[in-house]
Amino acid sequence: MSVGLLGRKIGMTQVYDADGVIVPVTVIEAGPCVVLQVRSKEKDGYDAVQVGFDDRPRGKASRAQRGHVAALGGRRQQSGAAVAKAECEPKRFIREFRCADSSHGLQVGQVLGPAALEGVKFLDVIGTTRGHGFTGVMVRHNFGGLGASHGVKRVHRSPGSIGQSADPSRVFPGTKMAGQYGNERVTVKNLRLVRVDNDSNVLLVRGAVPGPNGGYVVVRRSAKNRS
Amino acid sequence: MRNNLILAAEKSSLREQPLQFAVGDSVDVHTRILEGTKERIQIFSGVVIARSGTGTSESFTVRRIVQGEGVERNFPVNSPKISHIEVKRHARVRRAKLFYLRERTGKATRLKERKAKPWEVQVSDSTK
Numbered sequence: 001m002s003v004g005l006l007g008r009k010i011g012m013t014q015v016y017d018a019d020g021v022i023v024p025v026t027v028i029e030a031g032p033c034v035v036l037q038v039r040s041k042e043k044d045g046y047d048a049v050q051v052g053f054d055d056r057p058r059g060k061a062s063r064a065q066r067g068h069v070a071a072l073g074g075r076r077q078q079s080g081a082a083v084a085k086a087e088c089e090p091k092r093f094i095r096e097f098r099c100a101d102s103s104h105g106l107q108v109g110q111v112l113g114p115a116a117l118e119g120v121k122f123l124d125v126i127g128t129t130r131g132h133g134f135t136g137v138m139v140r141h142n143f144g145g146l147g148a149s150h151g152v153k154r155v156h157r158s159p160g161s162i163g164q165s166a167d168p169s170r171v172f173p174g175t176k177m178a179g180q181y182g183n184e185r186v187t188v189k190n191l192r193l194v195r196v197d198n199d200s201n202v203l204l205v206r207g208a209v210p211g212p213n214g215g216y217v218v219v220r221r222s223a224k225n226r227s
Numbered sequence: 228m229r230n231n232l233i234l235a236a237e238k239s240s241l242r243e244q245p246l247q248f249a250v251g252d253s254v255d256v257h258t259r260i261l262e263g264t265k266e267r268i269q270i271f272s273g274v275v276i277a278r279s280g281t282g283t284s285e286s287f288t289v290r291r292i293v294q295g296e297g298v299e300r301n302f303p304v305n306s307p308k309i310s311h312i313e314v315k316r317h318a319r320v321r322r323a324k325l326f327y328l329r330e331r332t333g334k335a336t337r338l339k340e341r342k343a344k345p346w347e348v349q350v351s352d353s354t355k
Contacts, residue, residue, distance in 0.1 A: 010230050010232045010233055011230055011233050013233050013236060013237050013282065013283060013284075014240075014283050014284060015236065015237060015239070015240040015283060016240040016283070016305070016306065016307055020259075020306060020307040020308050022283070022303065022306070025236070027230070027232055027233050027236050029232060195236070197235075197236075200232060200235060202232055202235070202236060204236055213230075
């Protein structure tokens with residue numbers, strides 16, 4: 001049960017719940033996800049399940065990526081011990097889910113869908129936010145900037161002071177400054193699962209999810225809210 | 228173009244029988260109101276002055292004059308709280324938004340009546 005799903009953010013809309021109240025939801029296409037590898041304590045030092053989502057064209061996938069999901073029939077593979085392969089197309093989005101022990105009961109090649117989330121009411125969704133590049137403090141930290149007039153010259157969008165003087169003679173770590181904004185991994189916790197459609201692998205999750213439409217997301221059972 | 232999966236997700240929230248009304252119509256909007264535990268129908272009547280949005284977010288604006296004061300109310304088209312809409316009168320209008328009515332009072336707000344188009348024949352009582 002601890003295994004989550006990989007998926008793609010489709011976009012947002014709103015639907016009515018049973019009480020006729022409108023609910024803002026994000027549509028996530030979560031699946032089909034293929035189990036590519038099962039890590040075990042004996043072999044890898046930890047228990048985990050590796051899952052892949054979304055096909056990468058074979059021509060674009062490297063030989064290693066192709067060999068990871070299916071036997072290539074190369075000489076080295078023939079000589080070694082046979083390793084279980086998922087026998088599927090190479091995957092673009094691959095993640096591992098750590099498991100407490102090997103009792104997850106999943107096999108390599110097994111296809112997961114939203115049915116794996118049965119009984120789950122709240123989800124955590126992990127995505128990569130839109131990248132904004134290197135931005136100034138006004139965009140990145142909502143600073144106000146300096147005045148437009150009253151003698152301000154060429155520094156209208158600058159942060160102003162970043163600290164004290166001779167004491168402490170340094171800038172404190174964590175001071176808000178310009179820099180890369182976005183394109184970072186963000187986890188949104190405790191999103192209510194509004195609806196599940198097993199046929200089309202669609203999840204409706206209440207609220208917003210990081211990343212652009214079409215971006216990859218990891219969906220897992222909420223770590224905190226397990227009611 | 229909206230994604231097919233989004234359209235499929237919205238589908239169950241849309242009306243099976245779309246509400247039949249147009250901008251310029253004088254309508255009675257029947258809304259379900261929950262009073263304590265009892266549900267009753269409240270009617271808001273006025274002129275439809277705008278209709279906007281698509282899918283589940285489609286809404287329309289009804290304007291009426293209450294005690295000399297203009298009152299406008301927005302309704303989501305697909306809300307289950309709206310039981311049905313009664314079209315009292317059709318009017319000939321030449322634009323999609325009748326915001327110009329806000330600047331007018333009295334006789335100037337009149338709209339010219341037109342006959343119902345063949346497809347506008349009222350369903351006696353639409354579902355829920």
